[in-house]
Amino acid sequence: MPKYLLLLVYLALACSPVATIAQLKFKKNDSWRYQLIVKDSFPPHIVQEVEKIVRVTITGNNPDGSTNAVYVLESVAVHGSGANFKSADPDTYAGEWRIMEFMQLLHQPLEFKIFANDSISEPSNTAAVAKAAGTSLGLPGEMQDALAGNWKFLQMELKFLFPTSPKQLAENDEWKESPWKFKVVNAEKELVEVAGTPEENNSDSVVVTGAISYTLSRNKGNVQKFRSISRQAMRNGKVLTAREVNILPSPPKALPADTAWANTLVRMSRMSNSLKVNGESDSAKIAQFLAVTTPKYGNRLAFKLAKLDIYGSGSEYMYEQYQHALKDLPSAALAGSSSHLFNKLQNTYYQNPDSAMVLLKLLSADGSMLDSWLDQSFAQYLPQHDFDTTEARQEFRSRGVSEARIAEIFEESRKAPAGAQLLMTRMMAEKDSILQVSLRPMSLWNKAMYTTDTAILKSIAADFGQISPAEMTLGKAARYELLVQDILRKANMPAAADALLDKALTDLKNNQADTAFWTAHPELKNKKAANKNILSHAYYLKYEHTKATDKKTALNYLALAAGTAPKSNAEKAHESFYDRHFLHSEENYSAHFAKELEALGKPEEAMRVLSKQLTAQPDMLDSTRAFFNAHFPGKSFNAYFRDVLLKEWEDAPDFTLKGMNNENIRLADYRGKWLLLDFWGTWCAPCRKDLPHLNQLAEEINAGKYPGNAILAVSCQEPIETTRSFITANKYIFPAAHADDKIEKSYKIKGYPTKVLVSPDGKMLDLQFGADYASILQAYSNAYFTQEKEQPSTIKIDNKKKD
Incomplete structure (x- = not known):
């Protein structure tokens, strides 16, 4: 859970009492509508206000003294922290998680209970509501789970709607609920007014300040109005969170939302699989979808932006469609979308320096992306280049690029240096x-x-x-x-x-x-x-x-x-x-250094240098072997590899994971074998692209071609059901397991896919992305398992870090 959400939970518990008014007051079909306004602040810069119109209805009483009720969200508006959304204003919609979280809850009754012991349950049917919405929108299982989990936090909101009722309902009645103390300040025939203030020394490390006031109906038991201002701060005065809550009865009529338009944007977003097949954008599905939706929404800016996401991956045809959609959008509309700004700038800088400057200023909001474009892309176009286009044309044609697009690419390349010089002059004139x-x-x-x-x-x-x-x-x-x-x-x-x-x-x-x-x-x-x-x-x-x-x-x-x-x-x-x-x-430059050492008659020192280089460049095993054999005749490189070199690798962290059939899979199961670990996910395009190659290697291992070798594909950041369905649909045969909450951290996984080689003795070596892992696995396996006549090796490596 993000830190700020956890703080919200603590703050809600601090400013909202748990116990509720006696259940006997609630009668079936009693129903109340409220305007609920919650303003949260997380210093120094995060401030967000959520305004809702909700209805709460009592649906029945149970023999155990509990009361059944439902909560229905009728409308919502969000302001602050980069958000500006109103369910009643379709122009504010976007295919974003936060908006979807609210829109999919509109008019969906969430069931909860008020228990006889004065506590309130979490909403009990969030999973069912999330599954129905997710199935309709093509959301993967982990997103459905996230929706259901987030909606359970509405329990805190329910506590605001059902605050503590004094036992006697009499003036000056007092009670405590840490960190608050409450008092009835006015008791009339119909209404009871309550005020709350923080207890003194309410925490050793965190201090709660503020005030709570609310009015209850004596007969119905419902809240008439509620106001809370609460702040949590450290003893040193550092503010952690602040929350202001206001509840008012009889709100205005909720204006309708355009749920069809909201759902369209979600289906077009990267969250949804509606327009994909096996995780890849499907041109046939997209064409059919756009044929229906473009006449309705084609002129809306949000629709044009969403088209960029549905064209975001796939064939050259999809890329061309993306480029056309990108050109159709004004630069200002791309503010905050760094990747799209980057791509539009790439197609603009050599044509119009003024337009490029607008894009650059928008991109500068993301400093790392701006630096990336300048130093990795733009700088390449500053020098004049003369090159033969024959091979490039052949490569483009093999990838299915049209002749018109190929001609366009070369024309862009011809214009690029002059355009780059114009833009350089324009940028240097800026005072930014x-x-x-x-x-x-x-x-x-x-x-x-x-x-x-x-x-x-x-x-x-x-x-x-x-x-x-x-x-x-x-x-x-x-x-x-x-x-x-x-x-x-x-x-x-x-x-x-x-x-x-x-x-x-x-x-x-x-x-x-x-x-x-x-x-x-x-x-x-x-x-x-x-x-x-x-x-x-x-x-x-x-x-x-x-x-x-x-x-x-x-x-x-x-x-x-x-x-x-x-x-x-x-x-x-x-x-x-x-x-x-x-x-x-x-x-x-280790190989150069080793060559010089060799020339100076120091082959053992050269061997140490080359051996260390293997850790960073595992594909150099053959050249390292060749050097060893040339300079240490009569000695076994394979023995040196097993007894000296491998001992310097890091220990592979232990693990126990669940396989696709819910069996336990342990690192110890592979003792005595070379194990290739592949950390991947169905959501990762480069991972999916590589899987056929991994599967081919698995087939060869199963056929006995590489004894002593094994593969384990570890799926990450998705439900095991998603992985299992994907593997079954693609008829993959490689062994697979599902990551727990430890293995990615213990193996220091920073990107996907990541391959890690584990030796039969439990030592590990990271393989660089794009490395020929099948060849490396085979080479290292052969070196380890093949016995050679040998003399004891006198070469030692010291990879220990020096102070």
């Missing part, structure tokens, strides 16, 4: 400080590419003299420093190039050591990892430019390049792929 931080280092590189004037090049190098921590991180200054030093070197300016390379090294080392900056910005940890990878390349460049004059110093730089490289998948950053593209760098 955030944009300038992200852009200035790139603009210096761009300027250097298009001049041969040595004076200008020196000036550009000098402009890198004052690089801020933000520019080093958000502006990727080190990438552009290294690119410009290469331009200087090619311009026969070696001294200036060496100086800028040294400057880049200093900037990068200071950046890695800037604990104050990284502590203040934990959300940028991936950028720290990316800069560390650039630092590794900078060391390698120093090696390259030093080895001709000072071999010993150069070798030290190469050792630093190898030592700074990522040591596991956890230390890799996605954006480093783009840095390597621009810099023509490598992810790991």
Whole structure:
């Protein structure tokens, strides 16, 4: 449960008494309508107000003294925290979870009980209501469960509608219900007024302040009006939550909602499977759906936005339809939709700089997405490119791209560099400080590419003299420093190039050591990892430019390049792929270092370096074996692999999971085998795309082709029933289990799909996304199980972290 929801529960318990007025007061068919307004505040910035019109009806009394009742939501409006929704205003609808949660509850009677001991039950039929709505809308089972679970929290709201009744109904009657104390302040013939104040020292750590007042009908027992202002704060004064509740009788007539329109938007959203087959958008279903709905809703902005989601995945045809739908939307309509803004910007920047600037300003609300577009996409179009289009045309045709679209793509590519230069000029004229931080280092590189004037090049190098921590991180200054030093070197300016390379090294080392900056910005940890990878390349460049004059110093730089490289998948950053593209760098320089050590007659040291590199690059086993065999004749690489190398891997965390037939599956069941774990979900498109390959490997293992190997596909973040149905529908035969609430955390799963290799001795190795896991599994299995005549290995690895 999100933290703020948990705080809401505590706050409701703090400001709403549990006991209720004597059940004998309630009679069958008694019914009351209320206007309920709840305003919640979560400092510093979250404020939301929900206004409802509800009806509560007594449906019967039971022999045990309890009373049956139903709660019906007639209308709702939500304001604040980015939400502006009214059930009576179809123009405010969207295919979003929060709106759907309210709309699917409209006019659905939720059943609850008021017990003889003065407590109130949770609504008892939320699962049935959620299942009916979910089945109609194509919602997967876990979303139906989430709806039912959220609706159970309405128990707190029911407590506001049935507050505590004093036992004597007499003036000055007092009682306590921690953390509140109550008193009857006025007792008339028809009405009883109650006031509540917090107890003193009502908690050791959390202090409740505020006031409650309400009026009850003496005869009917129902609340006439209710007001509560309650705040929870720490002893140090830090406010945790604040809530204001007002209940008024006889509200205005509830205006009708357009449920058909609301349901249409849900079916078009990514929450729904209505327009999908096996998790993929289905063009036939979409065409049929749009044929019915476009005449009704085609001119509505929300409908046009929703079309982007239904075209979001699938074939080239679906992609083209997405592009057409995207062009049909004004830029302002995409505010808050970072991925759609990104895609529209990609198709706009070379055509119209002014339109591109509008999109950039909208995208700047998501800083990480803005940086991604600038450094990973836009920067690629700044240089002039001459390339042969033959292979690209063949690739496009093999993917079913139309000839018209292929021609359009190449025309866009032809226009891209000139358009990029116009936009660069336009962006540099902006006074937006955030944009300038992200852009200035790139603009210096761009300027250097298009001049041969040595004076200008020196000036550009000098402009890198004052690089801020933000520019080093958000502006990727080190990438552009290294690119410009290469331009200087090619311009026969070696001294200036060496100086800028040294400057880049200093900037990068200071950046890695800037604990104050990284502590203040934990959300940028991936950028720290990316800069560390650039630092590794900078060391390698120093090696390259030093080895001709000072071999010993150069070798030290190469050792630093190898030592700074990522040591596991956890230390890799996605954006480093783009840095390597621009810099023509490598992810790991250990192989270069090992080669130098070999040349110096130090094969054992070289072997240690290569062995460590396997942890980050598992597909290097064959080259590591070849090096071993060439330099250690008479010794067994397989024995070294089993007895030395594998012992340095991490221990695989233990687990016990439920299989598809509800059987227990344990890690211990695979002792003595190589196990390939695949963490996946039916909701994950890359996972689904890979499953046929995983299934083929499972078929080969079952056929006895790879003895001693096993597969276990672990489905995550979905009900086991969803996984079971998907596997059955696709006739997959690979063994599968369902993740519990521990395994994803213990195996440090950060994305999907993730493959993890577990050795027969219970050691594990992460495999990078896209790795040829079948070949890696077979290679490691052969190395482990194949016995060779051997002499004892004298090579040891020390992967322990040094202080």
